[in-house]
Amino acid sequence: MRAVRMGCVGVVVAGLSSGAIAEEGMADLGDMLEPIQQEFALPALFAAVAKDGEIVAAGAVGERALGSGVAVTIDDRIHIGSDGKAMTATIAGMLVESGDLRWDSTIGEVLGDAVPGMNPGLAAVTLDQLLSHSSGIPTDTEEMIDIYFNANAFDNSPTALRLMALDAWKHNAPVVPEGSAFQYANFGYMTAGAMIEAVTGQPWEALIRGRIYNPLGLKSAGLGPTATTGLIDAAVGHLKLEDGTIEPRLWGSWADVPPLLAPVGTNHMSILDFAHWAAWNAGKGMRGPQLVQPPTLAHIHAEKLRTPERPNPPPGTPKQGGYAYGWSIEKFDWAEEELLTHNGSNNFNLAKILIDQDRDLAIVVVTNVGGRDSDLGAGKAMGELYQRYK
Template identity: 30%
Template structure:
């Protein structure tokens, strides 16, 4: 299995200026696109953006009031294969997994197995932990304010432990290797995006329950929401038929398809290895949308609001808070990439809307720009009574 580094593909973190300028400078064009989407739907926009951004495959779906109102897909599952992507394909979500881990933690908190203020010292008592890590809480880990490094050392990234106890043991060993040394910054004082921090939170969940993180996600998130096709790692896509998309990278100007097992080490699964269909991603985000309004299936409204309340730098527990701007009402969003795939999801309470965009292409900036344009144009699909609300 090929190992790659999970990139925090957050617009706010990597290229905030580019994101703001791209949505503002093209305001007139975006208004035209919104009108075009209102008249002809997403398909022409998705096709144009995929071709313009030179992405292998691009797909989008919009849900309003819990129902899909439009969807579109364009491009190939594998470059040059002639096999087309569809809106029912499965897509690697990258760091959108972080909100799934946070949702799992919320379930364990409500079940009394953890607390938001549970510390690393509590969860890993008796282990060789640096004193500065002992008081770090779950909340700090989930909001990237724990002082954890961005990623694990290369030797950890190269490991591929089998699911089950071998992976639990390897994940715990990797975490203990980090917390034996002091945090990079004083906990609670600075925002620093960290895949390691979410992996530590996953280990704390495993320690509290005696179950692997993967099994906990299946039991506490996927099964209750009936996300039957959701899983971990890239979707399996045999060369005979290419039943699902393959991830791609750009090398020397050419798109290169990766194997259907190419991903980050599963040790850091809690930070970014989930996979599901667009419909499932929309249903998952809609659960968060409804949950904050008191209609969630998994958690209380209070817990959902806690997950969505930003700490430092507009980052909540696996969600980024975005204020109303450029024709898009205030929303919560996240994106992700393992450098071979890209995914974006946002839920917009004002419109009762969820927007999800995926690409089987690791060109993050191109995919991200396409996602932002789809997000803006898709607002024309909301009922007029909702978009006109103050």
């Protein structure tokens, strides 16, 4: 596939294209987003703002695939990655309310029969620890990555692959570091997804649709690569290569992480649907639909531990702050207090979500390329939007 120099963004189409406005009365953010998109050489940049449960502004600028000349719209499917972890935590909250799970349910208690011979320390890890990244399960190791990208992907269902992944890693003992217990663990969220599947008897892929997408009316939402195979009908992800070029990742297995990681974050949806999800959280669960009771959502949003300070964090990772269940609590230079936030990236896209519950304000920003420039550009857009709409 032809790689395009990072310095050449190609055709830039600003604002909302004809027919793209899904709701009346929204301000067009195109004029604000276009300079940021060009400054950071992003293929495309999307943003939306929700206030008091209503989307008040949205915009999309750039191309679906770099060099294609196909302009994005605000209806395009975009990849939100690990911002879907909060959806996993919300489904877990539903099952705690129904009595199918407890926050202190352990891996061994729920999955011990399916994965026998588990290390006792791993078996003792709780759902609470998995969702707060405090279990002692490390950030992705080489062994874990080899497990994710295994040779059995076409021989088993994602549900079976999740159990197989846990079985392959079951000999390891979790190790909680000194100081903060926080270690961002995708493997932990995959395991939490397997626990949820075990107690419901349903595949994760059906659960996310039935429990989150459909009740909230997120009609554009799905899992995996954004574009239909053979078409450029969505904002596709891009990989920035070592020589500075960026390569469109159009379709197929190379366009996203393996499907077994769906509970970790393979979600995609339009920027407007992403904003609807954000607005529901900003409303503290007081607005319908009532996915979980407000006290349960408050527990999901509540800080569980402080994260260690990172002097040079990877793109999308805060220098320091707190962590809840699928939500970071972070202090920004342009805000007076810490706010709920999260970042999602499959290395080909980068998504940011920000919640100010005191102001009932939600902001989402997404770009379709990964890396540090994407983090900086999306972060700049998020800060400007917060100052404009707070």
